[in-house]
Amino acid sequence: MSANGSSQYVAKLRHPLPALLLLVPAPTLGVLGAMLWFTDSIVGQAMWAASKVWIMALPLAWLLFVDRSYISVSPIPRKQMRSALIAANVTGVLIFALILGGYYLFGREWMDLDAVRVHLTSVGLDSVPLYLAMCVFWIVVNSAVEEYVWRWFVYTRLAALIPHRLILPGVAAGLAFTLHHVFALGLNFQWDWRIVGLASTGVFVGGVTWSILYAVYRSIWPGWISHAWADLAIFIIGYQLLFSVSGS
Numbered sequence: 001m002s003a004n005g006s007s008q009y010v011a012k013l014r015h016p017l018p019a020l021l022l023l024v025p026a027p028t029l030g031v032l033g034a035m036l037w038f039t040d041s042i043v044g045q046a047m048w049a050a051s052k053v054w055i056m057a058l059p060l061a062w063l064l065f066v067d068r069s070y071i072s073v074s075p076i077p078r079k080q081m082r083s084a085l086i087a088a089n090v091t092g093v094l095i096f097a098l099i100l101g102g103y104y105l106f107g108r109e110w111m112d113l114d115a116v117r118v119h120l121t122s123v124g125l126d127s128v129p130l131y132l133a134m135c136v137f138w139i140v141v142n143s144a145v146e147e148y149v150w151r152w153f154v155y156t157r158l159a160a161l162i163p164h165r166l167i168l169p170g171v172a173a174g175l176a177f178t179l180h181h182v183f184a185l186g187l188n189f190q191w192d193w194r195i196v197g198l199a200s201t202g203v204f205v206g207g208v209t210w211s212i213l214y215a216v217y218r219s220i221w222p223g224w225i226s227h228a229w230a231d232l233a234i235f236i237i238g239y240q241l242l243f244s245v246s247g248s
Contacts, residue, residue, distance in 0.1 A: 014066050016157035023058050026051045027180035035187040059153035076219045088222035091209050092229030099233035110194045117241055135235040143227040147220040150177045155211045166215055174207030206230050
């Protein structure tokens, strides 16, 4: 992963629009295949798995064979380390608070909590050790993968198409990141637009925030830290739903 989000790096990116067209729809197709078109079928599961592999492999292949660039661990510039860590944790804590606040103020009233518990149980998350293992994987690994895909690859390609701007590519990247979440949320919650709207707004705010962190610090790691806070809030809610005596 090339870490350089500077204008010089963005200017060297080749064919950004085809790259976006090949990547952005893939997770939505995976969600639709698994949750709508081929429910309870190996075809749907294969589409979902293939979409995950695709969005991880395509950016790396594009970097090496189209951009003809190099792989980097995306280090935070030393002189920006302190401000990057502050920005990452401040934005992360704010998003953490917004997620928990949205759930306690609105989500508990709007959601069928029993149905959510049944769904989480049906996918095998009713075991505390398994749930905690999934929590660690999602917070540590999945959030890093999403930063690699949506902030480094998608944001920089959008920045190449919308040069000399910061907010507009960030908003576009946030919308791209939100797209498949809208379908997943809608299909999980029977298109209750209160829930879908509230949760999708949270995803969008996170996507824009993490894109801007990438643009400012030229590294995926500040966004990863902030993203991890958001995922932690979601897993706290899930833990309470599954294992709390009252579930509320």
